[in-house]
Each structure stands twice: as C-alpha cells, then as structure tokens.
Amino acid sequence: MRITTRRRPSVPDPKPCEHCGRLLAPRTVEVEFGMQGTSEVFAGWEPCGCEGAVAARAEWEAGRERAEHAAEEARWERTLESSGIPPRYRGATHPWAARLAGRLSAGDGVYLHGPNGTGKTTLACAAALICMRNGMGVKFAVATKLLDGLREFGDGQRELLESLVRCDLLIVDDLGKEGAATPRAAEKLFDLFNDRYNAQTLADPKPILVTSNFPRGEVAARVSQGGSGLAIASRLKETTYAVPMDGEDWRKGGARER
Ligand SMILES: [Zn+2]
Known part of the structure; x- marks a missing residue:
C-alpha cells in the first residue's frame, strides 16, 4: 500500500507593515506536487x-x-x-575603431602598418574594446614579448599558446620591431597563426589583428631570417587585409596590397 502525505500549507498570519502598521495579507501560489495534488505555498506579503x-x-x-x-x-x-591589453590602452578610443571592430567581428583579419605615432596600437585596442563589449574573447600580445615567451617550450608556453589559438580575436602588436627572433620562436609564431588558420570555421573565423611598422612584404625578414619568417608573411597575406596607417586607404574603406 502506498501512503501519501499531503503537504501541509505553511502560510503565516498577516503581519503589520513596519512603516505604517497596517496588517498585510500573506500571498500564496498554488504549486503542484505530482501525485499528491496541489498545495498553497507562501509567497511573501502583499506590498x-x-x-x-x-x-x-x-x-x-x-x-x-x-x-x-x-x-x-x-x-x-x-x-x-x-x-592582456596594457592598462594605458584600456580606455582607448579612435575615430576608426567602430569600423575596424566591425570588420574584425565579421571575421576579417587586419594588418595595420605605418610609422610610429600613427596610432596603430590605439586603434587596435579601441577596436578590441568594442569587440570585447560585444562579447568577443580577445587576447593582446606584444610581438617581442610573445616571441621571447616562445623561446622555451614548457607547460606555461603550451597554455599560453592554447589560449592564443582559442580566443576569438588575437592581436599581435608591433610585429617585426626587434629584428630577428630565434628560429624556434619564429617557428612557434608561425604555428600559432597556422593553428588559428586551421581551426577557423564560419561560426568561429578566428581573425587576427597585427600592427607593424613594416608592410607585410618586409616583415618576414624582420621576424626571422629564413623559412619561418616567409611562412608567417605568407600566412598573414592570406588571412589579413593590409591597411596602411597614413590613413587615406582606410578612410576610403579599401585595403591595399603591399
Ligand atoms: Zn505601510
């Protein structure tokens, strides 16, 4: 024999308002308890x-x-x-930021290049902030630091690399600045770009945003003498629009091959 116990409604008495003393009625809702039928459940006092x-x-x-x-x-x-966006760029704004963010959100990679003082990093960070506000996961890496970090390979580096492959948008700032990296680090940098390239899907296009003082054609030799530098430059050519920061082309909305 099955014994069912109907739940007892535990509804308290009216209580006085703590401000005016008026008695406030308890409110209840009907709740179903499966086979046991319904029961009235206390749901606070009337306001x-x-x-x-x-x-x-x-x-x-x-x-x-x-x-x-x-x-x-x-x-x-x-x-x-x-x-990883540096603190001084965490409030960055730039007149072209929304436009660049739109392009990155659509999945297009961008290679911003031009001389110092043209605001490449400011623009990159301002666009990244917009992307982040829209829910994109962003990782910002200064190229020289990244290459230094890639010289040795251990668990720390593996985790770093995985997070840089996984993120929605990867920013590599100031690529090519410090002359040649070690061949091993350059190879790892190529692997990073290549892993993102191979992992991209329509739903997760994994764009990269690179800033550099040098056009893509020159950056290869600056990253590394030999194969890895060329492979990086070639991958960048496939996955990014080159946008010179003298401004003209970006303002016209175009991207120019260099
Ligand atoms: Zn009252």
Whole structure:
C-alpha cells in the first residue's frame, strides 16, 4: 500500500507593515506536487502602498542596481585584465575603431602598418574594446614579448599558446620591431597563426589583428631570417587585409596590397 502525505500549507498570519502598521495579507501560489495534488505555498506579503514602504522598496531596488553595476564593472575589469591589453590602452578610443571592430567581428583579419605615432596600437585596442563589449574573447600580445615567451617550450608556453589559438580575436602588436627572433620562436609564431588558420570555421573565423611598422612584404625578414619568417608573411597575406596607417586607404574603406 502506498501512503501519501499531503503537504501541509505553511502560510503565516498577516503581519503589520513596519512603516505604517497596517496588517498585510500573506500571498500564496498554488504549486503542484505530482501525485499528491496541489498545495498553497507562501509567497511573501502583499506590498504596502504607504510612503515609507514605497521609499524602502525604491531604496532596495537602487541598492540592487548599484550592486549589479559594480559586479558588471568587476567582470569588465577581469575581462580587461585577462585580455592582456596594457592598462594605458584600456580606455582607448579612435575615430576608426567602430569600423575596424566591425570588420574584425565579421571575421576579417587586419594588418595595420605605418610609422610610429600613427596610432596603430590605439586603434587596435579601441577596436578590441568594442569587440570585447560585444562579447568577443580577445587576447593582446606584444610581438617581442610573445616571441621571447616562445623561446622555451614548457607547460606555461603550451597554455599560453592554447589560449592564443582559442580566443576569438588575437592581436599581435608591433610585429617585426626587434629584428630577428630565434628560429624556434619564429617557428612557434608561425604555428600559432597556422593553428588559428586551421581551426577557423564560419561560426568561429578566428581573425587576427597585427600592427607593424613594416608592410607585410618586409616583415618576414624582420621576424626571422629564413623559412619561418616567409611562412608567417605568407600566412598573414592570406588571412589579413593590409591597411596602411597614413590613413587615406582606410578612410576610403579599401585595403591595399603591399
Ligand atoms: Zn505601510
């Protein structure tokens, strides 16, 4: 024999409003308990309409909004921190940022090149911030530091590389700056670009954004003498639009081969 125990409704008595003393009725909802039928379940007291109670609810709501805002800010700070974008660029803005972000969001890689002082890194970071606000996972790596980090190969490097392959958008800043890297590091950099290239799908196009003082045709020899530099340059040519930062072409919306 099956014994079922009907749940006892546990609905408290009315209670007085703490602001005006008026008795407030308990509210209940009907809840189904499977085979046992339905039961009334307590769901809080009726809200009081007195001035004190209304003000208290408004104060509570404002507090909740402040807490949500603070949590959102903290999340954003953590996102910024883990992106690797340098602190001084975390508020970067640039007139072309939205346009570049649009292109990156669409999955197109971009190679920004031009002399120092043309705002390449500012533009790259400003666009990255827009992409991040739109939910893209971004990793920012300074090329020289990245190449230094790739000289040795261990668990730390493996994790770093995996995160750089996995992220939605990879930014490599100032490629070609410090002359030749070690052949091994250059090879690893090629692997990184190549892994992203091989992992891309229509849903996850894995664009890269490179900034450099040199056009793509010159960057090969600056990254590494020999095969890896050429392989990197060739991969970049396949996966990025070259945009010179003298400005003219970008303003016209085009991308020029160099
Ligand atoms: Zn009241």
